[in-house]
Amino acid sequence: MRLFVALEMPPAVREQFAALINELRALDSKSSAKKPRWVRPENLHVTLKFIGHIDPAILDPIRATLAKLCSNGPVDLRFRGLGFFPNAKRPRVLWAGTAASPNLSSLARDIDASLAKLGISAEERAFTPHLTLARCDPSAISAAMAGVVERDSARDFGGLRTTQFHLIESKLKASGAEYTLLQSFVFAAEA
Secondary structure, three states: OEEEEEEEOOHHHHHHHHHHHHHHHHHHHOOOOOOOEEOOHHHOEEEEEEEEEOOHHHHHHHHHHHHOOOOOOOEEEEEEEEEEEOOOOOOOEEEEEEEEOOHHHHHHHHHHHHHHOOOOOOOOOOOOOEEEEEEOOHHHOOHHHHHHHHHOOOOEEEEEEEOEEEEEEEEEEOOEEEEEEEEEEEOOOOO
């Protein structure tokens, strides 16, 4: 099993990004460059922890561990701006940025530390919340696409307020990743 822990997108935010992805794909179709691998809008999420491949025997301990986590309140997120990892000169990932309440980073650290006790590798890098829109080869970014990313570098795509995170299974297929929600976990009371 291949698993991750994530926050899901509300429909209004998902629709904003679906429209943007369609716009960028249309530009993409006019280019002869290698094409980006777009995330399907129904798969958009903010990853809190990529667990990776696990033995199904530890699924129940993972669920029990995640069920114990809590935060001091709901997480608030705004999706704002576009950019590239690692940078615009060598783009590998097209992302939408987030502005998050401080408890999101704490929650991600708590998830990581709790799962490390089960033998799941801890993250080496600091948590940076973002929304992956596409993975690409640097040659896949046309001047027109780069122009849209620059144009929308400060655009507000909407937000969310949530008290839940989700354990999701990812199955890699030729047509793209297929996600199955395994369980939702309430980490805070509604404020």
